[in-house]
Amino acid sequence: MTDEWAQMGDLWAGITEAFRLLVTLDRDLVEITLRSLQVTLTALVIGSAIALPLAALLAVRRFRFRRGVIAVLNALMGLPPVVVGLVVYVLLSRSGPFGVLGLLFTPTAMIIAQVIIIVPLIASIAHQSLRDLWSEYHDLLISMNVTQGQKMRTLLWDARRALLTASLAGFGRAIGEVGAIMIVGGNIDHATRVLTTAIALETGKGDFALALGLGIILIGLAITVNLAIHWLSRTEQEGRW
Amino acid sequence: MRRLVFSVVLTLWGGIAAAQDMMRMAVTTSFQNSGLAGVLLPAIEADLGLEVQLVVVGTGQALKLGEAGDVDAILVHSRRAEETFVAGGFGRHRREIMYNDFVLIGPSADGAAVAAVQTAADALRKIEATQETFVSRGDDSGTHKKELALWRAAALEPESFGDWYKAVGAGMGAALNTASGLDAYILSDRASWLNFGNKGTLALLFSGDPVLFNQYAYLPVSQERHSHVKAVLASKLEGWLTSPRAAALINGYAINGERLFTFNATP
Amino acid sequence: MNLFPLTVRRAETSRRGKVLVGPIDLDLDGSGATVVMGPNGSGKTTLLRLLHGAARLTAGQITWACDEQYARTQQGFVFQRPVMLRRTVLDNLMYPLRMRGVVRTQAQIQAEEWALRVGLEKMLGRVATNLSGGEQQKLALARAMITEPQVLFLDEPTAALDGRATREVEAVLRAARASGMHLILSTHDLGQAKRLADEVVFILHGRVLEQGNARAFFDAPQSIQARAFLRGDIVE
Numbered sequence: 001m002t003d004e005w006a007q008m009g010d011l012w013a014g015i016t017e018a019f020r021l022l023v024t025l026d027r028d029l030v031e032i033t034l035r036s037l038q039v040t041l042t043a044l045v046i047g048s049a050i051a052l053p054l055a056a057l058l059a060v061r062r063f064r065f066r067r068g069v070i071a072v073l074n075a076l077m078g079l080p081p082v083v084v085g086l087v088v089y090v091l092l093s094r095s096g097p098f099g100v101l102g103l104l105f106t107p108t109a110m111i112i113a114q115v116i117i118i119v120p121l122i123a124s125i126a127h128q129s130l131r132d133l134w135s136e137y138h139d140l141l142i143s144m145n146v147t148q149g150q151k152m153r154t155l156l157w158d159a160r161r162a163l164l165t166a167s168l169a170g171f172g173r174a175i176g177e178v179g180a181i182m183i184v185g186g187n188i189d190h191a192t193r194v195l196t197t198a199i200a201l202e203t204g205k206g207d208f209a210l211a212l213g214l215g216i217i218l219i220g221l222a223i224t225v226n227l228a229i230h231w232l233s234r235t236e237q238e239g240r241w
Numbered sequence: 242m243r244r245l246v247f248s249v250v251l252t253l254w255g256g257i258a259a260a261q262d263m264m265r266m267a268v269t270t271s272f273q274n275s276g277l278a279g280v281l282l283p284a285i286e287a288d289l290g291l292e293v294q295l296v297v298v299g300t301g302q303a304l305k306l307g308e309a310g311d312v313d314a315i316l317v318h319s320r321r322a323e324e325t326f327v328a329g330g331f332g333r334h335r336r337e338i339m340y341n342d343f344v345l346i347g348p349s350a351d352g353a354a355v356a357a358v359q360t361a362a363d364a365l366r367k368i369e370a371t372q373e374t375f376v377s378r379g380d381d382s383g384t385h386k387k388e389l390a391l392w393r394a395a396a397l398e399p400e401s402f403g404d405w406y407k408a409v410g411a412g413m414g415a416a417l418n419t420a421s422g423l424d425a426y427i428l429s430d431r432a433s434w435l436n437f438g439n440k441g442t443l444a445l446l447f448s449g450d451p452v453l454f455n456q457y458a459y460l461p462v463s464q465e466r467h468s469h470v471k472a473v474l475a476s477k478l479e480g481w482l483t484s485p486r487a488a489a490l491i492n493g494y495a496i497n498g499e500r501l502f503t504f505n506a507t508p
Numbered sequence: 509m510n511l512f513p514l515t516v517r518r519a520e521t522s523r524r525g526k527v528l529v530g531p532i533d534l535d536l537d538g539s540g541a542t543v544v545m546g547p548n549g550s551g552k553t554t555l556l557r558l559l560h561g562a563a564r565l566t567a568g569q570i571t572w573a574c575d576e577q578y579a580r581t582q583q584g585f586v587f588q589r590p591v592m593l594r595r596t597v598l599d600n601l602m603y604p605l606r607m608r609g610v611v612r613t614q615a616q617i618q619a620e621e622w623a624l625r626v627g628l629e630k631m632l633g634r635v636a637t638n639l640s641g642g643e644q645q646k647l648a649l650a651r652a653m654i655t656e657p658q659v660l661f662l663d664e665p666t667a668a669l670d671g672r673a674t675r676e677v678e679a680v681l682r683a684a685r686a687s688g689m690h691l692i693l694s695t696h697d698l699g700q701a702k703r704l705a706d707e708v709v710f711i712l713h714g715r716v717l718e719q720g721n722a723r724a725f726f727d728a729p730q731s732i733q734a735r736a737f738l739r740g741d742i743v744e
Contacts, residue, residue, distance in 0.1 A: 094310035094467055102469065104311050105265060105296060136591065142562050143585035143652075146607045154603075158594045186296035188265070189282075201297075204414025205274055206421070206439030 014212020018220075021213055029214075033221065036194040039107050039181070040174045041225075043114035047174075048167045051119045055126035055166075056152035059134045070127065076120035081113075085180030088113045092184065105186040110194070113180040118170035125169055129162035130155050164233055168226055175222050195221070263292040264313040264474040267303035269383055270412040272316060272457065275341070275432025275501055277494050284490060289477055299382035299412065307331055307460065310467030314475045318457045319383035332460035333472075338482050339491050339502045340456045343387060344434055345447035346417075347373070347426035355426070361450040362395035369397050372405045374425035378416050379408025387455065388428045394452065417443075430455055435496040457502075483508055509574040511582050511658045512538025512690065514559070518568035521558050529554045529714040531568060538659070540706030541681070541691040543722070545698075547737065551714035552694035553588075556661050559692065560585055581608075584652030588664040590644040592636040597628055600636045600647055604655050622650040626680055642673025649680055653689070660684065662693040666700065678703060698738070702726060710734050 021029045058070060090096050092104040092112070103109045133155055141151050156163065178196035185192035187201060195218045202211035272278065278295055285293055296306060300317045307315045308331045316338070317323060326332050345355060345364055353371040355364040368375055377399070378385035392399050399406060409419050413433040420427040421441040429437075434445065459482055461475035481487055483506040491504040513535060520530030529551040536542060544552050557563035559570060560583055572579040593600050601619035606612070623629045626646040631639065636647060645665060652660060662681070666674040681704060685691055695701055701708065705722035710731070717731045729735045 094469065096309075099310070105294065133594075137593070139562065139585075139587060140591040140593075143560065143583070144604050144607060145580045145583075150607050154593070186265075186294075186298075188294040188296060190292075191294050203418070204270065204412050206414055206418055206437040208439060 010208045011212065013209035014216060017209045017213030018216035019213075021217065029217070031190070032193050032195055032198050033217065035107065035192075036175060036196070036218075036221070037225075039110045039194060040114060040171060043111045043118060043174050044167060044171050046111065047115045047118040047122055047170055048163075050115070051122035051166075051170070052126055052156055052163055053152060054119075055123045055130050056155050058123075058127050059130040059155060060148060060151045070124075073120045073124050073127070077124050079117065079120065080179070081117055081177050082179035082183070084113055084116050085183035088116065088180065088184045104184065105188060105192060107185070107192060109184040110181040110192060113184045114174040114177060117177060117180060118174050121173055122166050122170040125166035126159075126163050129159050129166070133159045133162075161233065164229065168229060171225060172222060175225075176218065261292055262290055262474060263294060264471045264478065265294045265296055265311070266478070267296045267298055267306045267312040267315040267317075269300050269303060269317050270297055270414065271318070271384060271430040271433045273297040274413055274436050275430070275494075276436055276496070277432070277491065277502060280490055280494055281487070284486070285478065285481055288486065289481060291474060291477060293478065299380050300384075300386070301381035304331075307462045310462060310470055312462060313471045314459060314461045314478065316457060316459050317383055318455050319386050320456060320458070322383075322386070323458050323460060326460060330465065331463055333463050334461070336459045336479060336483065336506065338457050338459050338487075338506050339504045340454050341502045342431050342448060343384070343428055343453040343455055344431050344445050345426065346420065346429050346434060346443050347446045348424040349442050349444045350424075351444075351446055353426065356446045358447065359450075361391055361447070361452050364447045365392055365395045365397065368426055369395075369402070372403065374405050374407065374423050375402075376416055376420040376423065376425045376427040377406060377408040378413065379410045380412065382412075383455075384413060384428065384430060391428070391452065431499075432496075432501045435499060435501065456505075482506065509578060510538070511572045511574055511579055512536060513573055514538065515571045516559070516568070517571075519558060519565060519570050520567035521554060521563045522566045527714065529558060529563075532558075532714075532716055534709065534716060534719065536690075536692070536707075538690045541685050541693060541704050542707045542709060543701045543705035544692065544694040544709045544711060545696070545701055545737070546711040547742070548696060550712050552696075552711060553663050554714070555709075555711060556585075556663050556692065556694055560661050581655075582658040584655065584657040584660045586645070586648050586652050586660065586662045586665050588667050590641075590648035592639070592644055592647070594637055595635070596632065597623065597634055597636050597639070597647055598632040600651055601654060604651060608655065618654060622654050625683075626650045627676065640673075642669050642676065645669060645673065645677055646680065649677060653684060657689070659690045659692060662691060664694055664696070666695075666697070674700070698740075710737070 058066060088109065089104065091098050092101070092109050093099055094104070137155065141154065176196060178200055181194065182197050182200065185197065187193050187197040195214055199211050199214045199218070202214065268278070273295060282293055285291055296312055298306065300319045300322060303315045303317050304322055304326050306312045307326065323335050327335050347353070347355060353367040353373045355367050358364050358367060377388055389399060407425070409416050411419070413429060414437065416427060417429060417433065417437050418439055421439050421443055424442060431448070459479055461472065461479060462470045464470045464472040488504040491502045492500065494501055516532055516534035518531040518533065521528050532555065544555060546552050554563055558565060561580065593603060598616070598619055601622055602615040605615040605618060620629065620632065623632055626649060628643060628647055628650070631643065636644065639647065649665070666677050669677065678700065681691060693704065708718070708720065708722050708725040709716055710718040710725065712733050718725060718729065718734050726738065729738055
C-alpha cells in the first residue's frame with residue numbers, strides 16, 4: 001500500500017469513526033460537544049453584546065479617536081489566539097491581577113478568551129455594514145431629531161441580517177479556536193475539554209481516525225448552528241414582513 | 242420560538258458538573274498519553290470522593306503552573322527541575338511514586354544499527370556518526386531534558402548538530418507523528434510509544450539501559466506562597482498514590498501485555 | 509408654542525472657506541406655503557437644510573420664535589430622493605412616533621390613518637424599499653407629517669416623479685396647508701410653484717433676490733434675473 005492510500009485510509013477511518021460516535025451517541029462526545037456549544041455560544045452572546053453597539057457607536061459618533069479605534073479593531077482581527085490565551089492566562093493566574101477569582105482552567109476563562117478573540121472581528125465586520133446603512137439613513141434620522149441612542153438602535157435593528165453574518169463569522173472563529181482555550185482551559189477531561197482541544201489531544205496520541213471523526217463532527221456542528229440561526233431569523237422575518 | 246431558544250440555552254448551561262471535592266494536578270503529556278490516568282482517576286474518585294482535574298502540559302509548563310499556584314500538585318519526571326522547585330519553596334516536598342522507561346524508536350531499517358549496541362550512549366553515538374534524522378521534542382519537557390542529558394553523557398553537544406537533528410518544539414505525540422512522517426529516530430517514553438496509533442514504519446530499537454529509567458515524582462504545591470492551594474486534598478491524594486491500592490493498579494497496568502510502570506514509592 | 513415668525517439674519521454656510529449660501533436675510537411669518545425658487549445650483553437645497561438645522565451655520569443667526577430644542581421637534585423634512593427605512597410601510601410610518609415614545613397600539617392607529625390619507629392603506633405590510641418612486645415619496649410625506657410638525661420642508665419633492673404621482677403628492681400638500689401646516693418647498697418647476705405658492709423666495713448664487721407674495725412675484729417680478737427666469741431663459 002502506498003503512502004497516499006494510507007492517508008486516504010485515515011480519512012475514511014475518520015468518517016467511519018464520526019459515524020460510529022454519532023450513532024452510538026458516545027457519552028464523552030455528547031459531553032464535549034455540549035461544552036463546545038456552551039462556551040462558544042456564551043462567548044458569542046457576550047461578544048455580540050459588546051461588539052455590535054460598539055460598531056454602531058463608531059458609525060454614528062464622530063469623536064476624536066474614532067479612526068484610531070477602527071484601525072486598532074481591524075488590526076486586532078488578526079490577533080493570534082495563542083497570544084490572547086497567554087495574556088488571559090497571565091491575568092487569571094493565581095499570581096496575576098485577577099487570580100483571586102479562581103477562574104483559570106474553567107469554562108469561564110475559555111469564554112473570556114473567546115470574547116476577546118471575536119469582539120474585534122464582529123465589530124469590524126458589523127461596522128462596515130453599519131457605516132453603509134448610516135450613510136443612507138444619516139439625513140433622515142438627523143431630520144427626525146432622534147437621539148444618539150435611537151440612531152444606534154435603528155441601525156442595529158435595520159442591519160440585523162448583515163449583523164447576523166458578522167456574528168456568525170465570530171461563531172465560526174470561536175468554535176474552531178484551539179490555541180487560546182488550550183492555555184486558559186487546560187483541556188481538562190470532564191471540565192474544560194471541548195471538541196477542538198480533544199482533536200489536538202487525539203492527534204497528539206496519533207489516533208488520527210478519532211481526531212478526524214471529531215473534526216467532522218465539529219464541521220457538522222458549525223454548519224448546523226449556522227443553518228439553525230438563519231432559519232430562526234427567516235421565520236422571524238416572515239412573521240413580521 | 243424565543244422560549245424554545247431560551248430553554249435550549251438553559252439546558253446547555255445545565256451541563257456544568259456538580260460540585261464536590263476537586264483539586265487540579267499538572268501532569269506531563271507522557272503520563273496522560275500512557276492511559277494510566279484513565280485507570281487511576283476513577284479509582285481515586287471512588288475511594289476518596291475526590292475529583293482530580295488533570296492539566297496536561299510539558300514539565301516546564303507544569304512547574305510554572307505550580308510556581309504560580311494555578312494547580313494544587315504536580316506529577317512530573319525531571320529530577321533536577323523538581324529539586325529546584327522544592328528548594329525554591331514552591332513545593333512542600335518531592336515524593337517518588339513510580340518509574341517507567343525511555344525507549345529509542347527509529348525506522349525498522351535501522352540505518353544507524355542501534356539495535357545491536359549495549360548502552361544508550363553507544364546508540365546515540367551511532368546516530369550522530371551516521372547523521373540519521375533524529376527528532377527532538379525541543380520543548381523543555383522532562384523527556385527533552387532527559388534526551389539532552391543522554392547526548393551529553395555520550396560526550397556529544399546537540400547545539401552543534403546539523404540538519405539531521407530536528408527540534409520540533411512539540412509534545413510527545415506530535416513529535417512521534419513527525420518522526421513517523423520523516424522515518425526518523427526519536428526518544429520516547431515507553432507508555433506514549435505503546436499507545437501511539439500512527440507508528441508507520443517505526444519500531445522500538447533500543448531499551449533496557451538503566452540510565453533510561455524515568456522516575457515520576459509527586460510534588461504538592463506549597464501553601465505558604467499560595468494560601469488557596471488545597472493542601473489537605475493534595476495530602477490525601479499523596480497518601481492514596483503511595484498506598485498498596487495504587488501499587489496494585491500501577492503495576493497491573495499493561496498495554497498489549499507489556500507492563501508500563503513500576504511502583505516504587507516508599508510508604 | 510408658535511415657531512413663527514422665523515428671522516434669518518446674515519446667515520451663511522460655507523465649506524472649506526467657500527461660501528455655499530448667504531449671507532441671507534429672511535423673515536417668514538408662517539402662513540401657507542413658501543416656495544423657494546431658483547435655477548439648478550442656486551442653493552435651494554442648502555438653504556432648506558440651513559433653515560432646518562441640518563447644514564451648519566457658519567455665520568449669522570437663524571431665530572425661531574420659541575426655544576431651539578422645541579423648534580427641532582416641530583419640523584419635518586422630505587428629501588428629493590426619499591430615504592426609506594428598511595422596514596415595512598407600517599413600521600416606517602410608526603417610526604417617528606415610536607421614537608417620541610408613543611405606545612405601539614396608538615402609533616399603529618395613527619399610522620394606518622395616515623396610510624389611508626396618502627393612499628397606501630393596502631401596502632402596510634410591504635417592505636418600503638420595494639415600493640415605486642411615487643409610493644415611496646408619498647410614504648416619506650406621510651412619515652414626515654405624522655408627528656404633525658408646524659413646518660414641513662420639502663426639497664424638490666416631485667422632481668423624480670411622473671405626472672400622476674406629482675398630482676397625488678400635491679393634493680396631500682394642499683390638504684396639509686389647509687390644516688394649518690406651514691410648507692417651505694423648493695422647486696424649479698414653475699407650474700408647481702404657481703399651483704402651491706402663497707409666498708415666493710427667489711434665490712440665485714446663494715442669495716435671496718426677491719421675497720414676496722406669490723401672485724405679485726409671478727405677475728410683476730422686480731429683478732431682471734427673476735424676469736428672465738420666469739420667461740424660461742437660462743439665468744446664471
